[in-house]
Amino acid sequence: MTITANLSTVTLNGNGVATSFPFNFWVPDASALQCWITDSAGLLSQTTDFTVALTESGGTVAYPASGGAALPAGAKITIMRNMPFTQQTDFVNATSFHAEVVEDALDNLTAQAQQIAEAVGRAVKVPISSTVDPENLIAKLETDAITASTSAQTATTQAQAAAQSATDAAASAVAVWTTTASVDAGGTANALTATLATAPQTALADRMRVRVRAIAANSGAATLDLTLNTVETGALPIRKAALAALEAGDIAGAGHELDLQYNATAAVWLLLNPAVTGGNAADQYLRMDSTGKIPAGTDGSQLINLPTLPAQSASNAGASLITDGSDALWGSSLKSGSPVATSGNTSIDREGLIPTWAHMVVVTFNGVSTNGTSPVQVQLGTSAGIETSGYTALGTGYGAGVTSAVYSTGFALGETSKAAYAHSGFLMLFKAEPNVWVGYGCVTRAGDTSGAMVTGAKALAGALDRVRLTTINGTDIFDAGYCNVLAL
Numbered sequence: 001m002t003i004t005a006n007l008s009t010v011t012l013n014g015n016g017v018a019t020s021f022p023f024n025f026w027v028p029d030a031s032a033l034q035c036w037i038t039d040s041a042g043l044l045s046q047t048t049d050f051t052v053a054l055t056e057s058g059g060t061v062a063y064p065a066s067g068g069a070a071l072p073a074g075a076k077i078t079i080m081r082n083m084p085f086t087q088q089t090d091f092v093n094a095t096s097f098h099a100e101v102v103e104d105a106l107d108n109l110t111a112q113a114q115q116i117a118e119a120v121g122r123a124v125k126v127p128i129s130s131t132v133d134p135e136n137l138i139a140k141l142e143t144d145a146i147t148a149s150t151s152a153q154t155a156t157t158q159a160q161a162a163a164q165s166a167t168d169a170a171a172s173a174v175a176v177w178t179t180t181a182s183v184d185a186g187g188t189a190n191a192l193t194a195t196l197a198t199a200p201q202t203a204l205a206d207r208m209r210v211r212v213r214a215i216a217a218n219s220g221a222a223t224l225d226l227t228l229n230t231v232e233t234g235a236l237p238i239r240k241a242a243l244a245a246l247e248a249g250d251i252a253g254a255g256h257e258l259d260l261q262y263n264a265t266a267a268v269w270l271l272l273n274p275a276v277t278g279g280n281a282a283d284q285y286l287r288m289d290s291t292g293k294i295p296a297g298t299d300g301s302q303l304i305n306l307p308t309l310p311a312q313s314a315s316n317a318g319a320s321l322i323t324d325g326s327d328a329l330w331g332s333s334l335k336s337g338s339p340v341a342t343s344g345n346t347s348i349d350r351e352g353l354i355p356t357w358a359h360m361v362v363v364t365f366n367g368v369s370t371n372g373t374s375p376v377q378v379q380l381g382t383s384a385g386i387e388t389s390g391y392t393a394l395g396t397g398y399g400a401g402v403t404s405a406v407y408s409t410g411f412a413l414g415e416t417s418k419a420a421y422a423h424s425g426f427l428m429l430f431k432a433e434p435n436v437w438v439g440y441g442c443v444t445r446a447g448d449t450s451g452a453m454v455t456g457a458k459a460l461a462g463a464l465d466r467v468r469l470t471t472i473n474g475t476d477i478f479d480a481g482y483c484n485v486l487a488l
Helices: 099-121 134-173
Strands: 009-013 020-023 033-038 044-047 051-055 058-062 076-081 191-196 209-213 222-228 231-239 257-263 268-271 320-323 328-331 348-351 360-370 376-382 391-398 402-407 422-433 436-446 450-459 466-471 478-487
Touching: 020 076, 076 099, 134 391, 134 402, 191 209, 209 222, 231 257, 348 478, 360 376, 360 436, 360 466, 376 422, 376 436, 422 450, 422 478, 466 478
Parallel strands: 191 222, 231 268
Antiparallel strands: 009 076, 020 058, 033 044, 033 076, 051 058, 209 257, 222 231, 257 268, 320 328, 348 466, 360 422, 360 478, 376 466, 391 402, 391 450, 422 436, 436 450
């Protein structure tokens, strides 16, 4: 016979029904066949549970021969020729010539050559001109695989850490629970007690804010013992700005609604609206009457260190009584600049819009884009200049997926950028402590149907009085959009 098919193996799929598997390559007898099973998980094992029916050019394997379950879907059977590498034909001089005997010997040699070619085809090979030893190549591949696996694990760990950081940063940037109504205090003028019977939590949390209606004016240092539901939190000191101790009269008297915020670091209550400000003429407060209201007929004598109030009129509707440090006047505590075009600049500084008494600053963006791929960021500054380090910020982009990046140079609007991005949204900054600001912002990124958010914090060396809009690399140029700053 002749061998025209250059085959020595065949792999067939199971379907849970078939038990007969054909092959179309020649073998001298059934002992020259091997069968291997690959299960649905990719595990390979040799089986002897089969029978063979041979033809001149191939045959059929019956599996399983023991009558068990048929090969399931997802599994495979590989039938392969496995002849011994021997030559059993002996030619003797001066004997008759039998062509069939010679042809059988040639068939065996051809089958052996095909078997070797099939095995070599599955081997790792180097180019003909290569000086690399195959064994060294395999060792390098194994080392590279281990390195890749380690890198993948590290990347996974970092991604999980970044996701946790995003959760933690977002939690730190969101205002904690605040009471919406005042509760009457008990105790004494300098040792107040209060109970929030329907509080949603039973433990104090940083920046928790409550309103307590005083029973009398304090004569010096004071404490508050707050009970949340039925859990008493203990008598904690009441302080004011810069953690300064209360002075006599800081609590104006009965009915003064005390706006208190918990500072977990110092374990104190901060009185945000003391009746006396310790001589800071630019930040004075009204002394309320016993009901916590501005007394009727207020003419200035009820104020502390402030001149007579200006006259009221219909034109002042909706206005607030404010002071610039020397005069009392009707106006708005919201300070806002005019939107500024960003085009043509690598950075835009906004100064003179943030008063020292501001507790919240909002930076707005409308269609802001650059000519590069460096993320847009907001940096904070004092009278000494912009501070470009010491930020703890996390930029997160979302669209087709969610990715994050940690930044120390500013509040970055997302994890990356593109020239096509047009950012529209805001960054809100809240004064958490004196000169410490926490931020939370969201933007849409027109041109890519995605969005981004940023959370973080920054401790400044002094009072915040300016912000800068720029990019991480500081060299990409803004080519569209407007930004603005509001403070209150």
